Amino acid sequence: MTVDEKIAQAMNPDTSVEILIELSKDENEEVRAWTAEHVNCPIDILEKLSKDSYEVVRCAVTRNENTPIEVLSELESDENESVREMAEYAFSK
Helix, strand or coil: CCHHHHHHHHHCCCCCHHHHHHHCCCCCHHHHHHHHHCCCCCHHHHHHHCCCCCHHHHHHHHHCCCCCHHHHHHHCCCCCHHHHHHHHHHHHC
8 A cells, every 4th residue: 555545544534443553553654643633543542653753743643632631741841842832732722
């Protein structure tokens, strides 16, 4: 499956949790980022992705309305300024 096909799966609101779990392990950071934004992404996967080495993935975690407050709180102390700002914004909503 191509990266574009994986991203399309991650963006599809009907994608199953099982597929999201697999997509969260993908080597491509864009696939993981789109997975982190999916409304059905499991909490444990959001927690895992909040520690991803790529800032784009950590930023995506802050955009998921289901991300636990504890995770957002940790991301407010992220080494990357963009991630910190996005986590702060998520708290302000």
